[in-house]
Amino acid sequence: MKINLNRLTILSTCLAILALVLAPAAIAAPGAWSSEPVRIVVTFPPGGTSDLVARLLAQHLDADFGQKAVVDNRPGAAGTVAADYVSRQAPDGTTLILSNNAPFTISPTRFKSIPYKPLAGFSHIAYIGASAPGLFVKPATGINTLKEYVIHVKNSPMTYGSSGVGSISHILGEAVDAAVGVKSIHVPYKGSSPAIQDFRAGVLDSFYDMVVQNSDMIEDKEAVAIAIASPERNPEVPGVPTFREQGYDIVIENWVGISGPAGIKPDMVNKIHDTVLAVFASPKVQARLTELGITHTAMSTQEYTSLVADLIDVWAPLIRSAGIAE
Amino acid sequence: MDILASFGQGLLVVLQPENLMYCFIGVFLGTFIGVLPGIGSMAAIALILPLTFYLDPTPALVMIAAVFYGAEYGGSTASILMNLPGTPAASITAIEGYPLAKKGRAGVALFSTAMASFGGGMIGLVVIIVLSPSLAKLALSFGPADYFSVILLGLVAASAVSNSGALKGIAIMVTGLMLGTIGIDLTTGVLRFTMGIPELRDGVHIVIVAMGLFGVSELIASIRANIGGKATQTIDYNDFYPSKQEWKSLFAPILRGGTIGSFFGALPGTGQTIAAAIAYAVEKRVSPQREKFGTGVLPGVAVPEAANNSATQTAFIPTLTLGVPGSPPMAIVIGALMIYGITPGPRLLVEQPDMFWGLVASFLVGNIMLLILNVPLIGLWVRLLKIPYKYMYPTIIVLVCMGVYSLNNNVFDIWLTLVIGAVGYIMRLFRFEPAPLLLGFVLGPLMEEQLRRSMLLSRGDPMVFLERPISATLIAVTAGILIFALYTTELNRRRARAARNKIQQEITTK
Numbered sequence: 001m002k003i004n005l006n007r008l009t010i011l012s013t014c015l016a017i018l019a020l021v022l023a024p025a026a027i028a029a030p031g032a033w034s035s036e037p038v039r040i041v042v043t044f045p046p047g048g049t050s051d052l053v054a055r056l057l058a059q060h061l062d063a064d065f066g067q068k069a070v071v072d073n074r075p076g077a078a079g080t081v082a083a084d085y086v087s088r089q090a091p092d093g094t095t096l097i098l099s100n101n102a103p104f105t106i107s108p109t110r111f112k113s114i115p116y117k118p119l120a121g122f123s124h125i126a127y128i129g130a131s132a133p134g135l136f137v138k139p140a141t142g143i144n145t146l147k148e149y150v151i152h153v154k155n156s157p158m159t160y161g162s163s164g165v166g167s168i169s170h171i172l173g174e175a176v177d178a179a180v181g182v183k184s185i186h187v188p189y190k191g192s193s194p195a196i197q198d199f200r201a202g203v204l205d206s207f208y209d210m211v212v213q214n215s216d217m218i219e220d221k222e223a224v225a226i227a228i229a230s231p232e233r234n235p236e237v238p239g240v241p242t243f244r245e246q247g248y249d250i251v252i253e254n255w256v257g258i259s260g261p262a263g264i265k266p267d268m269v270n271k272i273h274d275t276v277l278a279v280f281a282s283p284k285v286q287a288r289l290t291e292l293g294i295t296h297t298a299m300s301t302q303e304y305t306s307l308v309a310d311l312i313d314v315w316a317p318l319i320r321s322a323g324i325a326e
Numbered sequence: 327m328d329i330l331a332s333f334g335q336g337l338l339v340v341l342q343p344e345n346l347m348y349c350f351i352g353v354f355l356g357t358f359i360g361v362l363p364g365i366g367s368m369a370a371i372a373l374i375l376p377l378t379f380y381l382d383p384t385p386a387l388v389m390i391a392a393v394f395y396g397a398e399y400g401g402s403t404a405s406i407l408m409n410l411p412g413t414p415a416a417s418i419t420a421i422e423g424y425p426l427a428k429k430g431r432a433g434v435a436l437f438s439t440a441m442a443s444f445g446g447g448m449i450g451l452v453v454i455i456v457l458s459p460s461l462a463k464l465a466l467s468f469g470p471a472d473y474f475s476v477i478l479l480g481l482v483a484a485s486a487v488s489n490s491g492a493l494k495g496i497a498i499m500v501t502g503l504m505l506g507t508i509g510i511d512l513t514t515g516v517l518r519f520t521m522g523i524p525e526l527r528d529g530v531h532i533v534i535v536a537m538g539l540f541g542v543s544e545l546i547a548s549i550r551a552n553i554g555g556k557a558t559q560t561i562d563y564n565d566f567y568p569s570k571q572e573w574k575s576l577f578a579p580i581l582r583g584g585t586i587g588s589f590f591g592a593l594p595g596t597g598q599t600i601a602a603a604i605a606y607a608v609e610k611r612v613s614p615q616r617e618k619f620g621t622g623v624l625p626g627v628a629v630p631e632a633a634n635n636s637a638t639q640t641a642f643i644p645t646l647t648l649g650v651p652g653s654p655p656m657a658i659v660i661g662a663l664m665i666y667g668i669t670p671g672p673r674l675l676v677e678q679p680d681m682f683w684g685l686v687a688s689f690l691v692g693n694i695m696l697l698i699l700n701v702p703l704i705g706l707w708v709r710l711l712k713i714p715y716k717y718m719y720p721t722i723i724v725l726v727c728m729g730v731y732s733l734n735n736n737v738f739d740i741w742l743t744l745v746i747g748a749v750g751y752i753m754r755l756f757r758f759e760p761a762p763l764l765l766g767f768v769l770g771p772l773m774e775e776q777l778r779r780s781m782l783l784s785r786g787d788p789m790v791f792l793e794r795p796i797s798a799t800l801i802a803v804t805a806g807i808l809i810f811a812l813y814t815t816e817l818n819r820r821r822a823r824a825a826r827n828k829i830q831q832e833i834t835t836k
Binding site for chain 2: 045046048072073074075076077078080081084110115159164165166185186187188190191193194197198200201202203204323324326
């Protein structure tokens with residue numbers, strides 16, 4: 001099976017050229033777009049990566065551009081609670097959501113019905129960046145490359161830990177299983193740290209999790225990182241090869257961006273887009289993002305919107321094969 | 327002395343001004359909320375939780391813990407002065423404390439409570455310092471099967487010794503287990519028992535169940551009982567210190583209470599209430615003053631207080647070293663740690679030594695603060711309790727609603743709390759204790775998670791629970807407790823029947 005998220009790169013490049021030709025005037029100066037404080041709704045409880053990104057953005061919107069912003073955590077039901085809430089707010093730029101996979105690309109396929117429309121119900125404004133998960137195995141197995149892993153699991157299936165059913169690590173596990181043609185034993189956990197704890201206690205043969213966040217374990221030789229699911233190697237962990245360079249075209253990333261309810265005026269969309277990008281253009285802010293394991297990429301509003309649309313289609317078969325769709 | 331050095335390191339952490347300040351705030355707010363009738367330590371922690379999101383993990387944890395034992399402490403004040411336990415555990419203290427207050431000895435009772443709490447706390451502290459590192463070392467090799475058996479032991483032990491009898495206790499615990507299955511199933515992602523309500527997809531939050539079951543139902547019960555304004559006792563500060571003889575009579579009970587409390591606190595699931603109840607029951611049998619129990623004796627106040635305070639502290643042992651909550655409020659502590667990306671478990675001691683030992687050292691500091699704070703502040707708490715209930719209860723309900731709403735910013739949660747409160751009140755009418763329900767609710771999902779994980783890893787072979795030595799031992803102990811509890815229940819029933827028959831016979835022969 002070939003999983004190629006990258007046709008969207010081609011698509012988005014075309015769109016970008018189109019956008020450059022058609023709308024050179026649509027570049028707004030970054031700055032405050034509302035006199036009222038903006039609420040950035042986060043689909044997770046405080047403390048996680050998404051929440052930290054939202055807080056970083058809120059802090060710098062205020063400090064660098066005088067746009068007051070607060071973070072509003074509305075966790076629940078795989079992000080659908082927050083997305084439903086935001087889609088029903090006034091499109092005046094004062095309520096935004098830190099968009100990510102859960103409510104926009106996973107839940108639409110996973111649940112029979114969701115109370116909002118992931119594309120028509122939102123203005124997807126600005127892409128922020130992504131972090132990539134990877135495959136880790138026990139050093140005792142002696143496996144170091146994807147090739148060796150495939151040979152091993154074809155003989156005897158391994159157990160693997162994930163951060164939960166329907167999490168990005170589970171979906172990557174299913175994608176690898178499908179590409180290799182084996183059925184591994186999936187052991188779901190509530191988040192990645194209990195999974196890693198059991199991995200260290202020798203309970204699990206392997207696990208999938210974000211690679212950069214686990215660089216300590218790689219350095220301490222507590223786990224062998226077999227492959228990362230990003231399109232290219234991550235400079236933070238240069239020693240970890242990609243799935244793609246080892247002959248398996250698997251690219252699955254956890255991305256974050258900024259969206260708002262549908263119907264925000266184009267001028268304001270541009271202003272928000274440019275201000276958010278200006279925040280993340282600062283080297284200091286980018287360094288903090290890198291610490292969180294997120295690689296920043298600048299994208300236009302159109303590129304981001306088509307990315308979300310594309311990802312829904314790309315993820316759908318993965319979610320169905322993971323057996324978590326209602 | 328590795329352990330002492332670590333503890334010293336912890337003291338340095340907690341003596342930083344920031345941590346000291348949050349410890350003080352926690353102790354004060356905890357006592358304040360604990361004094362208020364109806365809302366106990368669970369509610370106190372839930373109310374304080376949103377504030378801690380803005381702190382570093384160590385001061386946050388220090389403050390949450392301080393609120394917890396502060397509330398347990400405050401609960402005893404209301405129960406002694408007004409026979410109105412601020413927390414469930416304090417109801418045991420009221421048995422002897424309230425008669426003492428009626429005799430005009432409220433001051434001595436409160437002072438003994440303070441000393442007993444402090445003594446019990448110190449015993450608990452020693453147990454934590456000695457036990458935690460070795461338990462954490464053992465737990466490094468714990469697999470899912472071992473975790474399952476630990477939780478099973480905690481659940482059975484806690485429900486089998488509940489006041490309403492083994493059968494009723496287990497039945498209500500199983501109800502809690504069922505309540506805990508609501509939401510997305512962890513292993514398959516299937517929605518269970520959500521009845522199409524999107525708010526139930528993530529299950530019911532523990533604070534909602536706790537506030538409904540204990541807070542709201544307690545308030546309904548108090549309104550119906552129409553008690554109020556009884557706090558007319560004035561505290562005579564001249565009669566504050568126990569006499570020399572009384573001092574002596576307190577020493578052994580505090581030691582016994584603290585030891586029993588440490589044991590039940592460290593057992594997963596069984597919390598302060600059970601510890602206090604058992605310590606009181608034991609004392610009633612062994613005390614030299616046992617004939618006077620029930621009429622207001624000082625050791626009867628000291629024992630449950632020592633037990634509940636030491637249990638409050640040792641509850642942190644399984645919570646932090648295994649990640650299995652030692653009592654229901656500890657589930658909130660685990661949740662709070664997760665928010666900071668810290669997973670409680672055997673590696674916590676190694677990875678977060680400053681946090682762990684700082685927390686342990688804060689127990690010492692916090693208990694000293696409680697002692698210093700509460701002797702002069704008793705007057706303030708008494709005045710707080712004199713507020714007419716027509717003002718107090720609405721205020722408490724508002725506090726409960728605020729606490730619940732702050733969890734997810736969701737109004738549905740408030741309604742759910744009120745519904746659970748009504749159910750809790752009905753349970754009270756039929757003499758079902760709510761504590762095992764909460765316990766089943768907290769530990770059930772954790773137990774299911776480990777059970778299914780063990781079965782996945784063993785490829786479906788249930789023998790895994792008996793093949794691992796740790797798990798097998800725990801299962802044997804569990805079976806023993808269960809048989810013993812059912813046996814004594816049956817024995818009590820037979821005795822009661824025999825006594826009834828005898829009385830009937832006497833009546834007929836007359």
